[in-house]
Amino acid sequence: MTSLATRTPAAAASARSAAGVPSRRRRQRSSSLATRPVASSDAGTAVAAVTSAEVTVVETRAHAGGTLHLCSVRGCTLQTWTQARLVRVWTPAGFSAESAPAGGYSSVYLADAQNVFEDALAFVGVSWRAALSASKLTDAGSLPSSPVIVAIDNAGSDRGLDYLPYPPGTGDGDFRPEAAAWPGGGVDAYLACVIDQIKPLLEERFALSTDASRTSFGGSSLGGLLALQCAMRYPETFGSVVIESPSFWVAEGRMLEEVKAHAGAWPERVFVGFGGKEFTGQRPGSDRGDIDAKLVKYTEEFVQALRDQGVTEEAGRLDYCYEEGAHHHEQDWARRFPRALRFALTGSNGLPRLAPDEAATVAANVRDAYFFTLPGEMNPGVPVTFFINRAKSDIIRDAQGLTLHIGYNGWRVGKASVPLAPAPGILPDSCDWWVGSYTPPAEATQMNFVLSADGDLWDNNDGDDYLMSVHDPNLKKPISAETIAQFDTYAEQNWAEKHGAALYFTVPSPLVAGEPGAVFYNRKRCPWLKDTEPIAAMIGFNSWSCGNTELTLERPDNLPKYDDIDWMRNVFNVPPQAFEVSFSFCDDATKSIFDNNDDNDYTARVSSEVERIPRTIQSIEEFDHAGGKLEIVRLNARPGASRRSRWKEERLIRVWTPPGYHKGMGGERGLPVLYMNDGKNLFEDELAHQGVSWAAGYTAAALIREKKLPPFIIVGIDSPGPFRSQCYLPFPPGIGINDHRPDAERWPGGDVEAYMDRIVHELLPLVHENWGGSMERELLAFGGASFGGVCSLYTAMHYPHVFGGVLAESPSIWSNMGAFLPMMEQHEYARGFPDKLFVGTGTLEYSATRDHDWAEMDEILLNYSRDAVQILEAKGCHQHEGRLAFEIDEGGGHFEGAWAHRFYGALQFVCEGFKSQL
Numbered sequence: 001m002t003s004l005a006t007r008t009p010a011a012a013a014s015a016r017s018a019a020g021v022p023s024r025r026r027r028q029r030s031s032s033l034a035t036r037p038v039a040s041s042d043a044g045t046a047v048a049a050v051t052s053a054e055v056t057v058v059e060t061r062a063h064a065g066g067t068l069h070l071c072s073v074r075g076c077t078l079q080t081w082t083q084a085r086l087v088r089v090w091t092p093a094g095f096s097a098e099s100a101p102a103g104g105y106s107s108v109y110l111a112d113a114q115n116v117f118e119d120a121l122a123f124v125g126v127s128w129r130a131a132l133s134a135s136k137l138t139d140a141g142s143l144p145s146s147p148v149i150v151a152i153d154n155a156g157s158d159r160g161l162d163y164l165p166y167p168p169g170t171g172d173g174d175f176r177p178e179a180a181a182w183p184g185g186g187v188d189a190y191l192a193c194v195i196d197q198i199k200p201l202l203e204e205r206f207a208l209s210t211d212a213s214r215t216s217f218g219g220s221s222l223g224g225l226l227a228l229q230c231a232m233r234y235p236e237t238f239g240s241v242v243i244e245s246p247s248f249w250v251a252e253g254r255m256l257e258e259v260k261a262h263a264g265a266w267p268e269r270v271f272v273g274f275g276g277k278e279f280t281g282q283r284p285g286s287d288r289g290d291i292d293a294k295l296v297k298y299t300e301e302f303v304q305a306l307r308d309q310g311v312t313e314e315a316g317r318l319d320y321c322y323e324e325g326a327h328h329h330e331q332d333w334a335r336r337f338p339r340a341l342r343f344a345l346t347g348s349n350g351l352p353r354l355a356p357d358e359a360a361t362v363a364a365n366v367r368d369a370y371f372f373t374l375p376g377e378m379n380p381g382v383p384v385t386f387f388i389n390r391a392k393s394d395i396i397r398d399a400q401g402l403t404l405h406i407g408y409n410g411w412r413v414g415k416a417s418v419p420l421a422p423a424p425g426i427l428p429d430s431c432d433w434w435v436g437s438y439t440p441p442a443e444a445t446q447m448n449f450v451l452s453a454d455g456d457l458w459d460n461n462d463g464d465d466y467l468m469s470v471h472d473p474n475l476k477k478p479i480s481a482e483t484i485a486q487f488d489t490y491a492e493q494n495w496a497e498k499h500g501a502a503l504y505f506t507v508p509s510p511l512v513a514g515e516p517g518a519v520f521y522n523r524k525r526c527p528w529l530k531d532t533e534p535i536a537a538m539i540g541f542n543s544w545s546c547g548n549t550e551l552t553l554e555r556p557d558n559l560p561k562y563d564d565i566d567w568m569r570n571v572f573n574v575p576p577q578a579f580e581v582s583f584s585f586c587d588d589a590t591k592s593i594f595d596n597n598d599d600n601d602y603t604a605r606v607s608s609e610v611e612r613i614p615r616t617i618q619s620i621e622e623f624d625h626a627g628g629k630l631e632i633v634r635l636n637a638r639p640g641a642s643r644r645s646r647w648k649e650e651r652l653i654r655v656w657t658p659p660g661y662h663k664g665m666g667g668e669r670g671l672p673v674l675y676m677n678d679g680k681n682l683f684e685d686e687l688a689h690q691g692v693s694w695a696a697g698y699t700a701a702a703l704i705r706e707k708k709l710p711p712f713i714i715v716g717i718d719s720p721g722p723f724r725s726q727c728y729l730p731f732p733p734g735i736g737i738n739d740h741r742p743d744a745e746r747w748p749g750g751d752v753e754a755y756m757d758r759i760v761h762e763l764l765p766l767v768h769e770n771w772g773g774s775m776e777r778e779l780l781a782f783g784g785a786s787f788g789g790v791c792s793l794y795t796a797m798h799y800p801h802v803f804g805g806v807l808a809e810s811p812s813i814w815s816n817m818g819a820f821l822p823m824m825e826q827h828e829y830a831r832g833f834p835d836k837l838f839v840g841t842g843t844l845e846y847s848a849t850r851d852h853d854w855a856e857m858d859e860i861l862l863n864y865s866r867d868a869v870q871i872l873e874a875k876g877c878h879q880h881e882g883r884l885a886f887e888i889d890e891g892g893g894h895f896e897g898a899w900a901h902r903f904y905g906a907l908q909f910v911c912e913g914f915k916s917q918l
Helices: 011-019 043-050 130-139 158-163 187-206 222-233 250-260 289-308 329-347 356-365 481-499 698-707 719-726 752-771 787-798 818-828 857-877 896-910 912-917
Strands: 054-063 066-074 086-091 107-110 147-153 213-219 240-244 269-275 319-321 369-374 384-387 403-408 413-419 434-439 446-453 458-459 465-469 504-509 514-521 536-539 550-552 567-573 580-587 602-607 617-625 628-635 653-659 671-678 712-716 780-785 803-808 835-843 884-889
Touching: 054 086, 066 130, 066 187, 066 465, 086 130, 086 187, 107 130, 107 187, 107 329, 130 147, 130 329, 130 413, 158 187, 158 222, 187 222, 213 222, 213 329, 222 240, 222 250, 240 329, 240 698, 240 752, 250 289, 250 787, 269 329, 289 319, 289 803, 319 329, 329 413, 403 434, 413 434, 458 580, 458 671, 465 550, 481 504, 481 514, 481 818, 504 580, 514 536, 536 567, 550 567, 628 698, 653 698, 653 752, 671 752, 671 787, 698 712, 712 752, 719 752, 719 787, 752 787, 780 787, 780 896, 787 803, 787 818, 803 896, 818 857, 835 857, 835 896, 857 884, 896 912
Parallel strands: 107 147, 107 213, 213 240, 240 269, 269 319, 671 712, 671 780, 780 803, 803 835, 835 884
Antiparallel strands: 054 066, 066 086, 086 147, 369 384, 384 434, 403 413, 403 446, 446 458, 446 465, 504 514, 514 567, 536 550, 536 580, 580 602, 617 628, 628 653, 653 712
16 A cells, blocks of 8 residues: 655744754644645754655555554655665554644654564564554553654664764674674764654654653664664653663773763663673574673673663663573564563553562562462552463473463453563562563453463463452452451351351351352361461452452351361452352462362352343254254353353253143243253253163153143253263262262362352243243252252252252262262251152162172162151151152162153152143
8 A cells, every 4th residue: 555645844843853842833734645845944954954854654554453654754864864764653553643642642763673563574584573562561551552663774784874973893802803894973963864854754744742751762782872872962852762782892892981971861761671692692502601791791881880870770760671591682672672662651661679578578479389460469450560480381481472461351351462571680589480561451350361472382271261360349348347256156156067068158148249248168178278378268259250359268266176177267248249159269378279179169159139131042943852842042151251151151951842832821820841950861862971861852742641741841951061060069079989980080069059040040031031931939840860960959958949849860969978968967948848859769870880780889879869868858858748759769770761761750740730730
């Protein structure tokens, strides 16, 4: 694309620039884009030279989220300037000269433009990637706004002439013999051209600020010396300079002596970057480490001279970044540029300043960590410094070009990429820490992040992302001592009877939206945290989308401590919008040892008046089945669900409707509905876990045809695959007694309450709205088998007010060494029982589905079910009253064929309430 837009500044602007007066003239624009003539001036030949120059944008192209403008400057009086020489101007996304911010855009001028933006043009095939860094820093909130970057092409073989005040020579000891013929001596003319000719043109064309505090100049190598000359000659024009790998070997260190003798002002901020292998790093096989040391010494003397003249780190005017292994290479300058740019424009390099004792404490606490932040708690709108220990990753160890890619609330908010740089000198014994900074947006509640490095290397936590909480300060608002005492008193009076087998519990239970709450955690029930103290609790609401916080747990004085009991707690405020809470626990020191339900969190329900949004339908496929219709219904993600939580939430249901079905056939009460777990195993043999289904549709159709039950709907809820146990159990299953289930060692658990809460508040309304399903207790039933059978027993205990009938087939009570039995014993059954509760089991629950018999295990599994029934009887749910049915199936195993065999009779018992519709 070609544009012939040209601009020349008016004489007033030229005179103002030549005089160094920081005023801003109002731009006048011509719709014809033609070059406007410039009035003459009495400012002398320098101004006359200015008025004869003009800038033309000869090409534009998209780059780094903004636009790269290739500009030709005609009429430039510099001896080395040719028409082929370009000024390359990058403008950020959203740039508009016509609606520029007050005072104009900030700008950064860089030498050696061929190496600044595009790798393909760079001297060694790697550029500074300057625009990409500016864009990333702005997206991350590390810069208030992205600057315009102005890069000026070098003059090729005459580069030294423009950049140096004298020829470079070959250095002390003649270690640079190739430089013997390089020119020098034209730096004054070059800087005068940039400041008096090029800079005013670009200020006019691109609405750049003339405020020195918002204007920076930088370069590397000989360009670093050019930036130094600019700093010494024009401190009132450029408020900051970036001096990368300055070649102080030029003229055997003569310029260093000039710096030491400098009596004038310096820019407000000076960034200096240098590496420990500036010579040998570019010359493989070289043993001249003495030259590396000499170059470092030059730079150290320069930095000390700045300090001696008042340009110090303490004053916020100096940032010196020395990297032991860095080379004299664009790749190294690119890596340091984000830090340099941020310091130049904001006065902050993003690195925390720690007192020695504070740094030692931080280093000791994070020695084994992969990443951490300062401050330790991220809060919305508060800048954060992020540290990553590159040595801890097998993927990015020794890689360069590290970038932190962040997003918030499941990548739905504030996506940004943050360049990382080494963090030398911040932490003693600092391993291989790299650092970057960003500011979480106001709406952030959780940060997702992954890391990348040059060579297309990605560390994304095996596809699961890394996660960190963004804290909600409202959750830590003070809670009265009286309320905390009430929580502790309840725990003292009830932990043994109600929560003795629990890993954690909340007070109140459930938590109440908008009210204070407490979490109690028994560290002795976690093998890897049982001897750890202090312990932190990570707490988040509504899948970490509605306020998060981190708390250090404390030991209440009134609770006992035993070898297997050690309760710890802390308090927090529950957000008014909460309906679910998630927990994970970890060591508070390094946050590297986690009890988080195998990366799936523990969850619990929050009692809330917040109106829940029913699930919505993405698509429906319909098939004829058992005389009725079978609809495969794909659901949209829950509103507010994170990417992580979607994997463990309901995504597909199977709705069987009876012969002759129409939506209104249930009348005002609606059609009875049976909801069942593991929907994939219910209807079609080819989809079932072991090749045999429950034949649920055919059994239901037979009962309807025989008028033993009225027409009703079956809703099969597909399990979320590897998260099945998490949804169906109140705890991880473990391997069971006698280690009979080693395959279940790493399976998660703990979300049964959250699962049932979703079924009741989101799926029931969906089925009611779309299929005319009833919402009356008498006309609702729930069922499941195996882990789903435990879920059914849980439903009978906690949701008898919702479901009038419950079916629990072969419940896997062996989970967590039978911990569900004490839960049944400790439950108060304040809401009573379902009207009908069916428990079925076989005598060969283990042996029937394996290639070997284990009679002892069969008996143990059978006795688990017997014990559950005895507890129900003791609590008031009796067989002799017709409320409870317990069927022991001789020879029955643990598979769908056995459950299908018992389903005909079980269904008539459980769905007794449906008969009111006959």
